[in-house]
Amino acid sequence: MSAKTLYDKLWDRHVVRCDDDGTCLLYIDRQLVHEVTSPQAFEGLRLTGRKPWRADANLAVPDHNVPTTDRSKGISDPLSRLQVETLDANCADFGIEEFAMNDIRQGIVHIIGPEQGVTLPGMTIVCGDSHTSTHGALGSLAFGIGTSEVEHVLATQCLIQKKAKNMLVSVDGQVGVGITAKDIMLAIIGKIGTAGGTGYVIEFGGDAIRALSMEGRMSVCNMSIEAGARAGMVAVDEKTIAYTKGRPYSPKGAEWDQAERYWKSLQSDPGAEYDEVVHLDATSIQPQVTWGTSPEMVTSVDGCVPDPANEPDPVKREGMQAALTYMGLTASTPITEIYPDTIFLGSCTNGRIEDLRAAAEIVKGNKVAANIKRALVVPGSGLVKQQAEAEGLDKIFLQAGFEWREPGCSMCLGMNDDRLAPKERSASTSNRNFEGRQGQGGRTHLVSPAMAAAAAIVGHFVDVRTLEV
Amino acid sequence: MDAFCRLNGLVAPLDRSNVDTDAIIPKQFLKSIKRTGFGPNLFDEWRYLDHGELGMDCSKRPLNADFVLNQPRYQGAEVLLTRDNFGCGSSREHAPWALFDYGIRAVIAPSFAEIFANNCTKNSILPIVLPTETVARLFVAVEASPGYRLSVDLEKQQVTTADGEVFEFAVDAFRKECLLKGLDDISLTLQHVEAIKAFEEKKRVEEPWLFGS
Ligand code: SF4
Numbered sequence: 206m207s208a209k210t211l212y213d214k215l216w217d218r219h220v221v222r223c224d225d226d227g228t229c230l231l232y233i234d235r236q237l238v239h240e241v242t243s244p245q246a247f248e249g250l251r252l253t254g255r256k257p258w259r260a261d262a263n264l265a266v267p268d269h270n271v272p273t274t275d276r277s278k279g280i281s282d283p284l285s286r287l288q289v290e291t292l293d294a295n296c297a298d299f300g301i302e303e304f305a306m307n308d309i310r311q312g313i314v315h316i317i318g319p320e321q322g323v324t325l326p327g328m329t330i331v332c333g334d335s336h337t338s339t340h341g342a343l344g345s346l347a348f349g350i351g352t353s354e355v356e357h358v359l360a361t362q363c364l365i366q367k368k369a370k371n372m373l374v375s376v377d378g379q380v381g382v383g384i385t386a387k388d389i390m391l392a393i394i395g396k397i398g399t400a401g402g403t404g405y406v407i408e409f410g411g412d413a414i415r416a417l418s419m420e421g422r423m424s425v426c427n428m429s430i431e432a433g434a435r436a437g438m439v440a441v442d443e444k445t446i447a448y449t450k451g452r453p454y455s456p457k458g459a460e461w462d463q464a465e466r467y468w469k470s471l472q473s474d475p476g477a478e479y480d481e482v483v484h485l486d487a488t489s490i491q492p493q494v495t496w497g498t499s500p501e502m503v504t505s506v507d508g509c510v511p512d513p514a515n516e517p518d519p520v521k522r523e524g525m526q527a528a529l530t531y532m533g534l535t536a537s538t539p540i541t542e543i544y545p546d547t548i549f550l551g552s553c554t555n556g557r558i559e560d561l562r563a564a565a566e567i568v569k570g571n572k573v574a575a576n577i578k579r580a581l582v583v584p585g586s587g588l589v590k591q592q593a594e595a596e597g598l599d600k601i602f603l604q605a606g607f608e609w610r611e612p613g614c615s616m617c618l619g620m621n622d623d624r625l626a627p628k629e630r631s632a633s634t635s636n637r638n639f640e641g642r643q644g645q646g647g648r649t650h651l652v653s654p655a656m657a658a659a660a661a662i663v664g665h666f667v668d669v670r671t672l673e674v
Numbered sequence: 675m676d677a678f679c680r681l682n683g684l685v686a687p688l689d690r691s692n693v694d695t696d697a698i699i700p701k702q703f704l705k706s707i708k709r710t711g712f713g714p715n716l717f718d719e720w721r722y723l724d725h726g727e728l729g730m731d732c733s734k735r736p737l738n739a740d741f742v743l744n745q746p747r748y749q750g751a752e753v754l755l756t757r758d759n760f761g762c763g764s765s766r767e768h769a770p771w772a773l774f775d776y777g778i779r780a781v782i783a784p785s786f787a788e789i790f791a792n793n794c795t796k797n798s799i800l801p802i803v804l805p806t807e808t809v810a811r812l813f814v815a816v817e818a819s820p821g822y823r824l825s826v827d828l829e830k831q832q833v834t835t836a837d838g839e840v841f842e843f844a845v846d847a848f849r850k851e852c853l854l855k856g857l858d859d860i861s862l863t864l865q866h867v868e869a870i871k872a873f874e875e876k877k878r879v880e881e882p883w884l885f886g887s
Contacts, residue, residue: 221866221869221870221873222866222869224848226846226847226848228846228847228848230863230866230869230870232870232873232874232877234881234884235884241704241705241766242704242765242766242767244707245707245708245709245767248707248709253860255860258870261885261886262884269704270705284705284706284728284729285705287705287707288705288707291707325883325884327881328884333765333767334764334765335763335764335765335789349765349789350765350789351765351766351767351770351789351792351793351796352709352767353767353793353796353797353859354792354796356860357859357860357863360860360863360864361860361863361864361870362870362874363863363870365848365859365862365863367846399692399759399762400692400758400759400762400785400787403759403785403787403788404788430763430789433759433762433787433788435788435789455883456883460882460883461883463882463883464881464883467880467881499692499694520691520757520758521691523689524690524691524692527690618696618701619701620701620702620704620705637694637696637763637764639694639696639697639763640696640697640719641696641697641700641719642696642701645700645719645725
């Protein structure tokens with residue numbers, strides 16, 4: 206038998222059947238469901254009189270529309286309320302488990318999956334959400350799908366798919382002090398571009414990835430879609446096993462032993478071949494800040510906003526010019542002379558406990574700068590929030606002038622009330638700096654939690670490693 | 675799903691790369707729990723000068739005259755010509771729903787984001803990949819000649835200009851069949867119920883922890 210990549214192994218193990226042209230039925234172990242991309246899928250089931258194939262393979266949670274302020278009075282926006290209530294009703298009707306809005310376990314769908322042990326190594330995991338790639342950090346095949354496919358998985362427990370190509374992104378050596386998973390991933394996207402991974406599943410490897418915590422690996426895999434990849438994944442190691450053990454939905458007893466034996470085989474074989482291999486030198490990665498309206502428009506904090514005049518490709522040049530106009534930036538401005546007015550700490554990229562700890566370490570004993578109008582901390586789940594409070598992180602943030610919110614997607618996309626006004630500028634730990642993403646006309650700079658916290662204290666972007674705190 | 679028929683349609687040029695699904699249909703419209711009615715809000719933030727919300731009467735809103743789809747010569751466009759990596763970002767199927775509702779039946783670009791392209795084929799929209807240079811030439815031709823149309827023949831996998839110039843394109847055989855016949859994926863998959871059940875039985879033994887207790 207020839208050497209296989211991790212993706213090959215996960216794929217092969219889930220193929221139910223294949224046609225000659227490579228169109229396969231892929232078995233799906235777990236579907237996560239949220240309120241935005243599921244109503245039309247449930248409606249489809251109703252219209253055709255179908256039932257979920259395996260209701261117990263699904264878990265639902267409302268996250269995009271939920272308010273991050275006091276929830277005791279429910280949701281004030283009638284449209285958001287209807288969408289969340291529709292999820293509640295659909296889950297009740299179809300027998301699907303849901304962590305409802307006021308459940309302590311509620312949170313962003315990609316945070317709660319690993320946190321609960323609902324997503325596990327070796328699984329195929331889907332959700333009507335492109336950041337499903339997050340779960341690949343556990344050594345699973347996890348990817349986002351559209352609503353028609355959500356319905357397809359509900360009805361058949363399968364998806365119709367063709368296999369993608371294999372890409373290895375190897376981050377060699379170790380990153381310097383103060384460099385985070387987010388910086389690594391932004392540097393990767395800066396190198397391969399937002400379409401660099403199109404048609405591929407990316408396996409992240411190399412010393413720097415092995416050295417990351419599970420939370421850090423999730424931040425990396427989370428943004429695989431920002432590189433265009435179908436999925437991102439990291440091989441199983443001792444950290445994966447240790448992280449998974451004892452979670453509420455993880456296997457126990459003899460089943461745990463059986464699972465652990467299997468999971469330990471979830472690495473690429475020596476000599477496995479990839480269609481594409483990309484190497485990054487970890488030691489050269491600096492703290493990253495995006496300057497434009499696509500995640501590939503990124504540079505180091507010691508860099509400058511690039512000058513479109515230096516770009517030879519006319520289509521790219523115009524894109525850069527349009528981005529600078531939208532962002533209200535002038536070419537050649539040093540990144541450290543950009544002043545955000547809003548700080549957003551949260552999202553499925555950076556809403557985990559480790560992220561809040563990293564930010565709190567910078568914030569501790571300091572005050573938010575006078576030019577910052579709003580600084581939000583939105584924990585990724587109710588349990589992350591609870592843990593942070595147990596560690597006193599909420600006090601650190603509150604004393605510095607941050608707001609301490611309830612869990613949800615919040616200003617990552619602003620479907621609830623948390624959004625940027627036109628021309629407001631954020632330092633955001635989320636994953637997308639698209640036009641209007643955080644609010645119409647809003648301007649987003651993507652950074653790590655530590656870099657967002659540093660910007661909050663100093664009032665402009667600054668190399669977190671030079672900060673005296 | 676509706677079958678994809680042969681098409682001879684007016685072409686509108688959207689000269690940007692990396693057009694993301696947030697731009698195609700902004701988040702506030704995702705609060706709808708329906709599959710239809712997204713057309714008036716397609717490219718909402720580029721198309722209108724005010725801020726749009728779900729349920730607004732779009733016929734009364736101020737239009738951005740500079741936006742390509744608002745120009746009189748492109749009214750009724752069925753083919754959208756655009757640049758690299760169209761449809762990147764969010765997996766929202768609301769993006770193809772909005773394009774279809776607006777009247778777009780085919781999108782031509784040098785490359786597409788994968789989830790978006792996949793979602794299109796499930797909603798009777800054909801994503802057509804043509805080489806970068808061909809797309810660049812088409813942009814010049816469209817802008818130079820008002821009323822510019824292209825014919826799309828999915829059966830033959832060809833795009834034809836009014837002058838008779840032909841460009842071949844590739845399409846996945848399975849997707850082609852589904853589009854041509856308007857086939858529904860779920861019914862197709864349910865023809866393999868026995869295979870799925872057998873697979874599941876094996877899995878229950880190999881990975882019992884995946885099956886609750
Ligand atoms: S936090 Fe942002 S990116 Fe993540 S699921 Fe929510 S909206 Fe999507």
